[in-house]
Amino acid sequence: MRSRCLASVLLLISIAAGASAQNTLTVDQCRDLARQNNVSYRNSLLERDAARQTRRAVLTKYFPTISAGGAIFRTRDYLIDETIPGGNLQVHDGDRAHLPDATQYAYFPGMSLAMMDRGTIGMITAVQPVFAGGRIINANRLAALGSDVADDKVRRAENEVDLSTEQKYWQIITLDEKRETLRRYQTFLDTLTQQVDEAYQAGITLKNDLLKAQTKRSEISVRLSKLENGRALAMMSFCQHLGIPYDSTIVLMADTASPEIPDWLHVDHGEALLHRPEYRLLQESVKAEALQTAIKTGEYLPQAGVGIGGFYTQFDEADGDYNGIVFGTVSVPISAWWEASHTIKERKLQEKIAANSARENQDLLLLQMDKAWRDLMDAEKELRLSEETKRQAEENRKVAADSYHAGIVTLTDLLDAEATRQQAVDQVTEATANYRVKRSTYLQVTGR
Secondary structure: OHHHHHHHHHHHHHHHHHHHHHOEEOHHHHHHHHHHHOHHHHHHHHHHHHHHHHHHHHHHHHOOEEEEEEEEEEOOOOOEEEEEOOEEEEEOOOOHHHHHHOOEEEEEOOEEEEEOOEEEEEEEEEEEEEEOOOHHHHHHHHHHHHHHHHHHHHHHHHHHHHHHHHHHHHHHHHHHHHHHHHHHHHHHHHHHHHHHHHHHHOOOOOHHHHHHHHHHHHHHHHHHHHHHHHHHHHHHHHHHHHOOOOOOOOEEOOOOOOOOOOHHHOOOHHHHHOOOHHHHHHHHHHHHHHHHHHHHHHOOOOEEEEEEEEEEEEEOOOOOEEEEEEEEEEEOOHHHHHHHHHHHHHHHHHHHHHHHHHHHHHHHHHHHHHHHHHHHHHHHHHHHHHHHHHHHHHHHHHHHHHHHHOOOOOHHHHHHHHHHHHHHHHHHHHHHHHHHHHHHHHHHHOOO
């Protein structure tokens, strides 16, 4: 009977091993899949690319603005349609001093002048900004800062995806370990129930013991069924998180050995703060407000530029004509200076708000790191305590089994001891997973 049970267990193990060989995922592979398929992370990559394009676009403001235009027209009537009346024109010897005393005249019969009912006009100009109140320089600085912000947002999104992946990963590992514990418990109850049944049939024990064993076996079957359903739902959610189709044969591989806190894990939190993307985002928000103020100030300063242009005109049947121009422009927003005195003050206040928020959030980041370290130490203590409890429960179960077979304790005592051992094993599983997640959290909040 025992050999049959052992053979069944070995068969289950071999089937599971075969499945894992076909469809196994490690935590590193899951992180990679989540990064590739997670919408938030992919959007952060797109936002980074967009910020880089913005930076390249703003860089073009340093170069001349070139524009070209043209028009072809035809009018219903001539644009110039005049009649010059006739009359006598004074004739003189060319000396203007004699004009009032002219005594000879030439007759002018008059004429009609009609022109410009059709034409072609074209022009091209290039304007180079000479001074724009610092707006071009500061806009480029702001665009470069925006690119850095996008990089830090990618890093932050990556950290969030990694941590979420590990949490879901260890949740399933915990369910897998609990499932194996329940299966071993179920195997134990199957064997025990058969032994009690044989003893009952031989008249050695009471039917009440057989009913207790059968009831406990049914209870564990129900618990195992619920756990299987919960594991399936958790795996569906995890596959959706990874961006892959649901596959019930996926096996997650993990080192479930008892972990230790290495000496290098704890770092100086003030130094670690400088490596966090959240900290850099805070500093960049302050710089962005200062650059916004500089750009706004530039809007109220004089603007100057130089340019060149070329023109082409052709009217009626005449030949076309080319011309060129060199020019300079200056614009002084005089009426805006009154508004500027208030707008710049508002921008300065926004700078102070950003600086105050940055200082407050820096303190919160330091507090977050301190809490993460304390949570990790608590998780490590909880793990050690659960391991000690497990050792005690296993010893208690061994004593109870020996005592039961010796007829010293009842079946109820043996079932209680086995239930206690099973709970202790589950506690170690949960504590191990909790420790792994707390460790990953601490590494993340310290910029690693």
